[in-house]
Amino acid sequence: MVISLIASGLLLLTMLFQWSIIEALTVFLGPLLIFAVWVGFAIVFVWSLVNVFLARREPPRQAYGPLGVNLLAAVLAVFVPFTQLTLELDYRLNYSRRVQVVQKVATGDLNGSRSRVPLPEDLKGVSVGGDILIDRRGGTTKVFFFTFRGLLDNFSGFVHTSDGKPPKPTDFGGDLQDVVPRGNGWFFVTSA
Numbered sequence: 001m002v003i004s005l006i007a008s009g010l011l012l013l014t015m016l017f018q019w020s021i022i023e024a025l026t027v028f029l030g031p032l033l034i035f036a037v038w039v040g041f042a043i044v045f046v047w048s049l050v051n052v053f054l055a056r057r058e059p060p061r062q063a064y065g066p067l068g069v070n071l072l073a074a075v076l077a078v079f080v081p082f083t084q085l086t087l088e089l090d091y092r093l094n095y096s097r098r099v100q101v102v103q104k105v106a107t108g109d110l111n112g113s114r115s116r117v118p119l120p121e122d123l124k125g126v127s128v129g130g131d132i133l134i135d136r137r138g139g140t141t142k143v144f145f146f147t148f149r150g151l152l153d154n155f156s157g158f159v160h161t162s163d164g165k166p167p168k169p170t171d172f173g174g175d176l177q178d179v180v181p182r183g184n185g186w187f188f189v190t191s192a
Contacts, residue, residue: 007040008073014034016082021034023128045067098126101123101126111134128146142160143159163185176189
């Protein structure tokens, strides 16, 4: 039972923090670690399934408990939208600090035009990598906060636009595929 609890807990924690893992270990090593956790979980899952068939004389709790824990973890890992939950939490927790950054850009305390601008130490956590992108064109200022930095032009993050209109697909030097409105001039974008 302890092994099933550890494997299931590790799997769920990995799913919850998968983007932090990928960011910390790079897009090359992060997925390998996540895959290794899934493989380890699969081995424990099969072991618990085999244990049910081999241990028919044991009390049901000892035979079915590990399998039940693993089944629950597998269902949660597959069907709970961990990425969306993590992004929603990130948006809510960092909203007021991101508004501070937008205000600093508007007043000129943070300058840049279509370039990366490093954030002050106390605000680095609002954008992965500690910098933002600022795009000033046509009287509109757009500020991009990274939530994920992929390879080359693959990235995602939150964008604030001063005019409240969604960013264009070619903004920030990427091919923006998804633009999801968040309200008050905020959008979540991903590029391909």
